[in-house]
Amino acid sequence: MDQPDDVWNWDNGMAPDCAVEGGIEAPIDTAGLRGKLTPQAPLAKLVWFKTGGKADWLFEPEDRADLEEFLGRLDGDLPVMALGLGSNMIVRDGGVPGVVIKLGKPFADVSIDAENCIVECGGGAHGILVASAARDAGVAGLEFMRGIPGTVGGFVRMNGGAYGTEVADVLVDCTLIMPNGECHTLPASDLQYSYRHSALPEGAVVVSARFKGEPGDPEVIGAKMDEIAEARENSQPLRTKTGGSTFKNPPGEKAWQLVDAAGCRGLKMGGAQVSEKHTNFLLNVDNATSADIEGLGEEVKRRVYENSGIELEWEIQRVGRP
Template sequence: MTPAALRDHLADPAHGLRGRLTPGADLAKITWFRTGGAADLLFQPADEADLAAFLAALPDDVPLTVVGIGSNLLIRDGGVGGVVLRLPAKGFGEVEALGDGRIRAGAAASDKRVAAVALEAGLGGFHFLHGIPGSVGGAIRMNGGANGVETADRLVEARALDRAGRVHVLSKAEMGYSYRHADAPDDLIFVSALFEGPPADPESIRAAMAEVQHHRETVQPVREKTGGSTFKNPPGTSAWKEIDRAGCRGLRIGDAEMSALHCNFMINAGAASAFDLEALGETVRRRVFETAGILLEWEIKRLGRFTEGAAVEPFAP
């Protein structure tokens, strides 16, 4: 089905969709790297019921790609085929303290907002979210974490829809969490999560959040066009240490650069293409392997198509 035919199919009033369908949406505008191609079709549902109706109407053979706020995402220069799904804050961004130490948050809510609501409710253990520039959906899917705490430490259950629009509620055990990873089926689209934390003194929570913020602003290039941590920490060491030992601090390909401030942060220092950024990452992986025998694993998600003649081959020892 062509993009135009797919748009017409989904826009048929019989499906009753209330969300926004945007053909040829420029995805560079929604990624923190500010680079990459367009989506054949972008859909932003009005709410969970609208998302379920969309999924029921979407043909089985059409690729579906889910993105969040774009903070840990590299869209390739050729764009993304099929439909890109992005849950908007209106409809999926509510955060509510429920009492009994629990918080319910929509998948489009920012991690920082969850930390703020936890502070207001006097709940500890959420301070780490104050320093993660992402959304709840991404944290659920990737077991986001910082400062020695992970999403798995706070999650009770996650609510999701499958490709047919059916609802699934997964317990923390069913998520199959490990370091920066979940074993939940790839086709599940998370719409909300239930968290819990212990009572804590608001001043101690506020101090922990301030420490997280100070650390982030001091050692990370937060004012640059970046995607956060580029690579996962290998067992027994830190990615940045191995990148530094391999001589890759400040390494550049075009306007793509491994930050001199924190060399596990890749930045778009000007007009870097997605090709430049991904090629830089694979160059770093090769050099670290040659130096230390460690094969770094990407933490940044790379999605979409390469442009003709400009594919990046993943480094393989």
């Protein structure tokens, strides 16, 4: 199938002239790169809310070496943002400046050292794949990833967690590529994890991570995963245009309870709505804009503070230009 005119696809080291439709020039010399670079790339289709603007540039590397070469040539001259499943993100309507890196299948491998209960994953591996591979190998402790929609790179950056376990509890180390192309492997202790936060450098792209589990019975592990899946099904608005948990749980509190107590269940703004099933979820119910969703979130924060004196913090990432 022919590529659209505004998409570059390098094959066997051959590259076209560094120009695209509309007179846009590449930010770097592209000769020899093998990935796909798209200028003014729509991002709405890549995030769960299905809203938001375009990336100035979207790069989909062929493999790790290709990504290192691309970022090395970029040398930190433009902002860099990694994008996983887009399941916990609002892309603002003005789009994202710089380069968005989308890790595909070459970064989705999972391998198991069953003897030592080490699970090594690519940064683009989905949580459910990681949990399932660990189960099949008799490695317990990673079942919680079954309950987080997203990829390993996002889990590592945000200290993703669910059902009593988080990445900080199981991460051994991660390998990342900096915006200037330098590659580093950091132990979990260097990430200074706290609740839904890490000290991972801005613009760093997590290309792999290693997790430590413990020996377990695959049937018992599978049963726990099934319980997690059922709990999500019963409590969360799955199969909707949403972004997962909107606000962090304040110490000693549940965000959804605070939102509910402030009378925000079902609250609407434009095409966005607070879920009636789980009030810590915002939904795109009627062709919402990202401004609708973010504005609704800010209104919820205001009402919660007015009602309880507690200021909620966003858990969802909000990126790009307003």
